[in-house]
Amino acid sequence: MSTYRIAFVGNPNVGKSAWINLLSNADFKVGNWPGVTIEKKEAIVIWNEDTYHLIDLPGVYALGKQQNEERITTTYLQEEVIDCIVHIVDATNLSRNFFLTLQLRELQIPMILILNFMDEVEKYHIEIDVDALSHRLQLPVLAYSAFDYEAKDIVWQEIRDYVHESPCYLPLLYQKDAQIYTDMGLYIHEHLPPHIHLTKKALHQYLYQLMRQDEHACKQYHSWYLDEDKCYRFQTHFHEEHRQKIAVQAVHSLMKYVKQEEGVRYKKTKKIDSFLLHKVLGLPLFFLFFSLLLFFVFRLSAPWNDFIDFFINQMLAKYVAAAVSFLPSSIQGLLLQGILAGVGGVLTFVPLMTILYFMLGILEESGYMARIAVLLDRIMRPFHLSGKSFVSLLLGFGCNVPAIYATRTLDNEKQKKLTALLVPFMSCGARLPVYVLFASAFFPKKTIGAILAIYSIGLLLAFICAYIYTRMHAFQDDEMFVMELPPYRFPSFKVLLQKVKLEVLAYIRKATGIVLWAMVLVWSVSYFPNARVEDSYMAQFAKQVSFLYEPLGFGTRWESIASLPGSIVAKETVVGFFDQVLLHNEEAVYEKLEWKEDIKKVAYAFGSACRDSLQSLFLRPQKEEIDSSLVHAISSLWSDPLASLRAFNFMVYVLLTIPCIMTLQALYKEFGKKICLLSIVTMTIVPYLVCFFIFQFFSFIFIK
Template sequence: MQAALFGNPNTGKTSLFNQLTGSYEYVGNWSGVTIEKKVGMLKSTGQPLVDLPGIYSLNPLTKDEEVATNFLLEESFSYILNIVNASHLERNLHLTIELLEFGKPLIMVLNMVDLAKRQGVELDTDVLETRLQTKVFTAVARKGVGCEEINQYLASYTPKAHSFFLPYDQLIEEHIERAQEIMIDQPSSFSRWLSLQYFSNNESVELYIESRYPELASIRQSAFEQITEQGTFLADLIHHNRQQFIEQLLQEATLKPVEKKVLPLTEYIDRVATHKVLGIPFFLLVLFLIFKLTFDWLGTPISDQLDAFFAGPLSNWADSLLNAINATDFIRAVVTQGIIAGVGGVLVFVPQIFILFFFISLIEDSGYMARVALVMDRLMESIGLNGKAFIPLIIGFGCNVPGIMAARTVEQPKERLITILLTPLMSCSARLSVYSLFVAAFFKDHQAAIVLSLYVLGIVVAIILAKLFSWVLKNEGSYFVMEMPPYNIPQWKQLLRSTWDKGKGFVRKAGTFIFGGSVFIWLLSYLGPHGANVPIDESFMAIVSGVFAPIFSPLGFGTWQAASALITGFLAKEVVVSTMNILYFVPDGQSLQTLLPHFFTPLSAYSFLVFILLYTPCLATVAVIQKETGSKKWTAFSIVYALIVAYILSLAVYQIGRLVGLGG
């Protein structure tokens, strides 16, 4: 007995899913977080619960919304859990009515009742149950309030058909009856729902109808023409009938209809956070403070201690153990020069990555991230996109892969394509290990500012290219609609789980992909045409990378080691650091940070970081671009254009820097 969880964006749907199933899915305090259906098992029954993307109606505008509508048309399930925002019930009830008309048993969850009460809204659940013919619960899902009662109810719940019926305009009812006569093979409630969705121009339902009941097209056209003669449109009249019912229902169900209260703190913060002039500087200030905490105040001291541990005690213990078991020179070299140097060189940056993710999770859960999208909408509109396209870019700060997948929330196909192409320019967490290494070695007094400049550069380049791509692809206009969530005090449990969920992938890579890559890279540096244990400059790695090294000389880093790091970085950006730890010979008692100034200047180091930021996305990102676009042409384009942009900007940074006397 499978249940389906439906709701508007930002109603706490995924929070409720986590509470009812005991699982953990990513929760963000803005729309577009759930981009495909997720399945968990109810704690009370062990039966599956499907979490579907947030939608405002069953008429899909975006790829993620299609998932929800197609689920109704194609999947088998027993009942619906419909979560609604108690403080915005009027808007949420439009989806509820569409779901009730589908005919499946439905349970409503009034979420965020605490926020509704603070705004002076209190609802009579008995009235809602009577008028909607369904069971109604109240909850605060993010805190777990009311969720246990829902679980207990579901433990003994037997789905029963409801008797909800909403009458429409007489002319609409006449055409529904004509349509149902053709769909006589379908249950009455389902054929009525199909008719209403078809009359509302639901594209997913249109495809369903056209393949089964093509004769319905003439009935819809007849209804459209007759209602247009009355001075309105068919879909608008259906919406108007529902709106009238909702307004009457809320008049009866609202116990304390008072004017909504805006929290003074929320209003005060939004005066700055969403200001048309101050909004973007405020966002940059927030990022700067996060980077300051990550690199200068908290992260770097911890990373330095880890680095000292890997270079000192751990290496000494490994040497002692290998001596005790009489390991061969080859095995000793694999362990100390390959595994410890390669994997350990990446793991030292784990504290900084987790600290960064903690603060990103903090601003996500607080409700501020939605404000960022709103502020950026004004800028994005000027380049042919809208604020919703900025959400995948923000997600790309963590990892480009889910960022690209989040582009499904963008309605317009060309805007979606542009967003996919631009998301890899966002500075993902994998690049952070490279930034950490270089800023510690060359910009110790300005680490936060340098990292912030790279993040901002990625956004600026994306904006410029978006304008160019929009002009070439001749984008159609679109509108940005986003509900501003309330500011929340983050829950510590949720915050820590979110931080771990974001950072665990980095640790997992270190133990698997980076581990294997480090051994392979070390092996290529250990072997050469003349045998094993050759001088590293005569190894296979040096020979192959030496072919490409001259290409990067105008950029300031024309060594074969730097070329090797860029080549292996295509597999995963974290491998750049492990490659450097293996290929640059680090004397005992020293670290790679102290050695790098022998091979880079501060100017060439920054040029290298710019190239790392912009050049070809990693293999996993390329794979998801191919999947989401379904085009080898656009996938190849994403690789090539990124290389060209990275080369041009790194060249400009280095050569202009030399001209103005910043060093060579």
């Protein structure tokens, strides 16, 4: 019974995920690497009482400490005990992939090389002499594609055999370099202090470190009382630039075993790109694809959101209410309006998330996401944002929560954080009912104009805030922009489904905690002390602080202020709050329990959700009617000459106020406390300042 650790290493876009899926039967857990939003995948496979830990390391082009991905992979390989490296390379692009192969060999960890995409190799008539490569690199080389199921057993067999080996990888050096290297090796071997024994493997590992001027290796050298001058000459010979030359030379020598027409794998890609990156068509095509994406994500999922809402808040709530009817009414309220509604809130997002991750997965796996970065780079550059940030920000107009999760597709940690902080400025779908209500009450003739003005204010402020944030060191991105543009590939359905499954499960697991507490808190302050909202602690507090909001225009009515804390649960609750306070609508009264009938009802709702989501692709969904009595009640909130300005300011405040709890928890789970707090602070100060300015400025003009 032993435990082995197997690390999967390779360039980005070489199909590592597909290989881990295949070898682990797609059964692994996902987490984050400490401190960054880079996914960590780990699978445990048991074979004949032996345990194999498969670890997916972030895709890198080289070992180093510059980028986050590089730092994670390099540190892990250097500091953990690894029994075998499974190095995946793109067989259609060996000349570039081999640079990493050479660096990995220097670690002297048993390594298996897998040439992936062999189906494409055949298609492109690339000839690879696998045996010769294996001999030259001293590694077992397996040539398969991850969609080849026979490959699974063969690769597993190789891994199980290879973890017991202890191979020694000699450097690929020529003539003078080889001579200098061997001389140094011999010198160290012969002049080591008598109590030190270095195996052949350890000696080579040490020589590599010395070459790279590793501090630790240099110190060791001194402690062995070896000739300093010799070390100095050795290191100056193998200086950085020369080592690069050696690597180029070695890759060239390896490429002798590969026959291919140059650029053949980009032939099709080039043709597709001549449309998708076209001077005139490129950007319009992007906007077209993007509208399609938004359309699919939000239209397809809407009936399912309604279904889950119906199932939990009406059906399930009815039965829970009946089950707990013996409890005091405050505890009943807590269970139903606090906890169950919280769980429902989290779950209603699941259909949306599923479809979104699926769509994003297609964009990424096909290679179009990288094109988006190219298309929009010039436009986003002044704001220190990547073209990919644009995707997140636009998604934010639908819903801020998935928009924040979508920042994972970005390559740079600072840009991820900055984008996530800007997302709440994008006015999401849940804020729309509030605008519709207030705009139809106070701007009956210019409803759409007023709503558009609100959206534009959000967008404008996002860019202003981006400008301000990037003056802060934490968001200044001075890294050089360079990236690989992978060839277009058909996304593998299996890999996509796997991705979606993991992301959605992770979302549910993460979301429940904080959201529940917030729901309970908001419910309590609007319930106690005597179960009436008008007298609740929240209302009392709103009346106390209303003077603070008077300079913003809408502070003259305490209801408008008291509606805001609830908006943290979900923005649309603002509407429900006014409904409750102004029209004294009672909370839902549940119907009788008739479980046979109810099962029929749920089945019917399920069926109509199926039908509606399909129909929504072709038909326009019916617009929801606005409650005219509520509009009337709202329009009587303010009646002075500045009424419409006050109402407009309230809408602006709803737009800019602290994001909803789902968004906050997404920020917290993805980026930690600091970013979450920063967002809360920004979204407290900005709306106040903006509303203050708008009201003071325009009321001054009006009065004049």
